[in-house]
Amino acid sequence: MVVLILALLAQSPAPAAATPPAVTAAAADRRNVEVPDTDTHMVLADFATKDAWEAHRARVRLQILTAAGLDPMPEKTPLHPQRFGKLERDGYTIEKVLLETWPGFFLGGNLYVPTTPGKHPAVVSPHGHWNYGRLEHQPLASIPLRAANLARRGHVVFIYDMVGYNDTIQVPHSFNGRRETLWAFSPLGLQLWDSIRVVDYIASLPEVDDTRIGATGASGGGTQTFLLAAVDDRIAYAAPVNMVSAYMQGGSYCENAPGLRLGISNLDIAATLAPKPMLLISATGDWTKHVPQEEYPAIKRIYDLYGAGEKLTEHQVDAPHNYNQETREHVYRFLDQQAFGRTDDGKEKSAPIEKLGDMLALMNHPLPAHALNYDGLLADWQRVARAQADATEDLVVLRARFARVLAVPSLAHVSRDWMGVISRGDGDRILSAWTPGKGRPLVVVHPDGVPAGLALPEVEAARKAKRPLLVLGVFQTGSSVAPRKRTHNHWLTFNVSDDQARVHDIAASLAWLKVDGGADVLATGAARYWAAVAVAATGGSHALAFDVNALSGDDQVLEEQCFIPALQRAGGLRTVQRLVARSDSWPRSSSGQGSLR
CATH class of the missing domain: 3.40.50 (Rossmann fold)
Incomplete structure (x- = not known):
């Protein structure tokens, strides 16, 4: 022996x-x-054929859903949308919205609708880690100005909260723990689920042409944009801003669910949108400063496998981390081109910045009595997980x-x-x-x-x-x-x-x-x-x-x-x-x- x-x-x-x-x-x-981490330099692998890429793309998509706790997808229960508090403005209206994205869990947002008749293209627009969330208005980022200008240009726009911001306050923004990790219960998973349910809502509106739904957001909102586009085929085009990077993958728990980037990076995730149109916005003053020389050519190689290299475009702004006016104007032109097949100079016009009380859905409008707290939502998440596995x-x-x-x-x-x-x-x-x-x-x-x-x-x-x-x-x-x-x-x-x-x-x-x-x-x-x-x-x-x-x-x-x-x-x-x-x-x-x- x-x-x-x-x-x-x-x-x-x-x-x-x-x-x-x-x-x-x-x-x-x-x-x-x-032992890579969020600041490790990442490289997008080369794929010799479209078939090889599409096999990888399918794995990336499932990896995202698995890390988010959405494999299998939970039941899409009724949203019970509450749409109220209409403000009439020049060329558009604004309304407060509450959506019950999970039984007992509510997402807040604002719906901007053009006053022109007929069906319109739509833009779902998550926000980044700005102090005022979806209502941030300052030189480096103004989400209300972005929404108002897009609405005047003919897009229905829905701006909505990250978890733990503004009206979406039943759970904190940053949470994690070993128990939560076992159950794949994370801010990233909740936010991705919210984004998917937002598309459900937007696609159901009589004002919306559901074949023309785009997405855009900056920073953490950029992460939400390409995660959503990767797993939801209803997103027809996207403009992630200042987040697609080979050098930094995101610094928040809402961007870093366990298992999300095993062997992949944000480059792989963003590239899953190919061959659909995508605009990569970068900045000289943050981790996206190499995009024109590195990340854009890498992702373009994927688009080239489809013979669609022209559908990927990029623009770099000489500024710190932002969604500033220059960035917004490039995004206006991109979204107009995709939605209407035309564009102009994209110049931004001024719009009134509303009082916070006129925009917050929970102002003098409490959550329903059956709204869950953190422990209640986790318990229901666990119940659904057990039921899905057993079934x-x-x-x-x-x-x-x-x-x-x-x-x-x-x-x-x-x-x-x-x-x-x-x-x-x-x-x-x-x-x-x-x-x-x-x-x-x-x-x-x-x-x-x-x-x-x-x-x-x-x-x-x-x-x-x-x-x-x-x-x-x-x-x-x-x-x-x-x-x-x-x-x-x-x-x-x-x-x-x-x-x-x-x-x-x-x-x-x-x-x-x-x-x-x-x-x-x-x-x-x-x-x-x-x-x-x-x-x-x-x-x-x-x-x-x-x-x-x-x-x-x-x-x-x-x-x-x-x-x-x-x-x-x-x-x-x-x-x-x-x-x-x-x-x-x-x-x-x-x-x-x-x-x-």
């Missing part, structure tokens, strides 16, 4: 100058070495959704070297001890790594039975522990959690085995969660050699033992139990740990 790696290494001391495989593997593991009868669909949440990487290229290090592609490194044999393989995962796994009595029993045996030292366990930067506020937006990486390692190791009949997976302690989740996501004929029903699906337990963004949103342990099989070689025991024959 030949037992490779750590078992041999433990018996034979290495030369003094040698570096132990564990140290080498952990130090070389890309997940420890490359999904097709296990293929359920498994695919679960795999998206886990962000399981490609397992097409998994190898194992002579030192026992299993590698996925050129990045992940997994320590292992392998003993060939006959029959169904046993894969062992211990939370303290390979030596602890080798010491299990079940492993000795498998050796005596001459079964194939693979003992794993998964990410950041035992001798695989290595320094990893986790200090950036939004690090889970760009990096998988430790437990998520452990699941990836188990999935990759099962792929390396290449056994048609599957393997039995034995795990102890917290590793039982990682193994159960890995088998649930990968499918095949693999079975668990422990009682998955003994595992707790409570939030607090998962926060400590299996912390994976959106795990609960996908159904958590209830879904895992539906997707895994139990090994016939494992008899049920009162302890729930099991034993192997």
Whole structure:
């Protein structure tokens, strides 16, 4: 019998100058070495064909929806729109609007409608992190002037709140936590849902031609603009302002849901709009200063795959971060061209700036009695998540959704070297001890790594039975522990959690085995969660050699033992139990740990 790696290494001391495989593997593991954050320089990959891009585009779209907690999409319940407080102005009207975008959750905004008859194109217009939100009026940004000028030019315009601003105050603007992360409950998800429901509302208006709906916003509103355009095909054209950048991906929780930018950036997201018309506005005084030389050419390569390079345009303003008059005038011309097929000089005209009380929907107009607070909204979000997972009868669909949440990487290229290090592609490194044999393989995962796994009595029993045996030292366990930067506020937006990486390692190791009949997976302690989740996501004929029903699906337990963004949103342990099989070689025991024959 030949037992490779750590078992041999433990018996034979290495030369003094040698570096132990564990140290080498952990130090070389890309997940420890490359830890991107919101300020990491990002590059949009090259795509040789339109088909290759469109396959990537589909993945990006699903990644956005998964990170936002919108996969599957929640039910679109009645909006119960409240439209009131009309102001008559020269060439347009303004009304206050409240929309019930989720039962008990209300979004505030203002609707600007041209006074000309007939159907009009529309613009949905989220705002950035300005002090007054959608009502900001100052030299660097005036949202009311933008809306008034567009309405005079013939566009129906809806300006609406970020969560936690103005009329949309049932939850704070910035919130996060390990519980919320498990349920994919985030400001980004709520705002993207609000934006989708805004399009529902705008498209339903008798004044609107729903084939001509555009979107524009700056800063955080720019992020909302390209996220919405990426997932909602009803957006026909867009002008994200001062936000598409290879150098900064957004600094707020409302722009950085966990899992959003694993392997992608805002360039990938913005490029999903191709081949629809898009105007990229940048500024010399912020993180978009390189757009004409870097981001615009990169995204244009995607447009060129469609033969539509002319549909992507850009303009840079010599100013700090802004949506100032020069920027607005370029956007007016762009939106006019898309909506009407004509344009003029785009010069902005003055318009009255309304009193805040005349614009705020909740001024002397309280929320309905059934309005939810933060805890109530989270509880209802959790209820919907459980119901959607439980109602999904097709296990293929359920498994695919679960795999998206886990962000399981490609397992097409998994190898194992002579030192026992299993590698996925050129990045992940997994320590292992392998003993060939006959029959169904046993894969062992211990939370303290390979030596602890080798010491299990079940492993000795498998050796005596001459079964194939693979003992794993998964990410950041035992001798695989290595320094990893986790200090950036939004690090889970760009990096998988430790437990998520452990699941990836188990999935990759099962792929390396290449056994048609599957393997039995034995795990102890917290590793039982990682193994159960890995088998649930990968499918095949693999079975668990422990009682998955003994595992707790409570939030607090998962926060400590299996912390994976959106795990609960996908159904958590209830879904895992539906997707895994139990090994016939494992008899049920009162302890729930099991034993192997």
